Amino acid sequence: MEIKLTHIRLLVEDYAACFRFYRDVLGFKPCWGDENSGYADFETGTAIALFGREAMAEAVGKADLPPDALTKDRAALIFEVPNVDQATSELKDRGIAFETEPADRLEWGVRTAHFRDPAGNLIEINQPLKQAT
Numbered sequence: 001m002e003i004k005l006t007h008i009r010l011l012v013e014d015y016a017a018c019f020r021f022y023r024d025v026l027g028f029k030p031c032w033g034d035e036n037s038g039y040a041d042f043e044t045g046t047a048i049a050l051f052g053r054e055a056m057a058e059a060v061g062k063a064d065l066p067p068d069a070l071t072k073d074r075a076a077l078i079f080e081v082p083n084v085d086q087a088t089s090e091l092k093d094r095g096i097a098f099e100t101e102p103a104d105r106l107e108w109g110v111r112t113a114h115f116r117d118p119a120g121n122l123i124e125i126n127q128p129l130k131q132a133t
Contacts, residue, residue, distance in 0.1 A: 007041070007046075008046060008075075008077065010077075010117075010119065010121055012117075012118070012119035012121075013119060014118055014119065015038055016035050016036070017118040017119075018117055018118050018119050019033075019034070019035045019040055020035060021117050021118050022040075022042055022117070023035075023042070024094075025091065025094045025095070025096065026079075028042035028043060028044055029042065029043045030042055030043075031043050044079075053072055053073070053074070056073060056076060056122075057072050057073070059100065059105070059112070059114070060073070060099050060100055060114050060122065061099065061100070073122045075121065075122070076121075076122040076123065076124055077117075077121060077122070077123045077124070078123075078124045078126065079123065079124070079125050079126075080125075080126055080127060080128075081125045081126070081127055082127060083127060084102045084111045084112065084113050084125055084126060084127045085102045085111075087113075087125050088101070088102050088113045088125070091115065091125075096115045097115065098113055098114065098115045099114045099115060099116065099122075100112070100113055100114040101113060104129060105126075106129070108126075109128060109129055110126040110127060110128055110129060111126060111127050111129060112124050112125065112126045113125050113126075
């Protein structure tokens with residue numbers, strides 16, 4: 001059997017607000033659908049990753065919640081950017097409130113910052129840390 005990831009589908013309450021967020025704030029080009037269609041695909045490039053919930057909860061300041069708390073995230077969208085600090089500044093100018101400010105995550109090998117879309121989905125922007133030679 002061959003399996004290929006084709007989409008990460010977010011199931012959201014306010015479709016139009018989320019559509020505008022991914023199109024207008026993050027700048028992804030819709031390749032199917034529009035603000036009123038109820039379904040849309042965006043050109044992003046994608047990969048799937050697994051990560052411990054507790055480690056992610058710790059990274060975004062929610063480690064003190066019980067393990068089964070619904071407020072602990074079960075998924076995160078991860079986007080690489082050339083410069084986390086610059087992207088954070090630009091996104092703040094577009095009205096994004098960040099949960100974490102840019103920080104080096106040496107154990108992950110990246111610099112990160114975290115925010116949420118209008119549906120509450122956790123989003124991480126990151127850039128690889130330069131390897132010491």
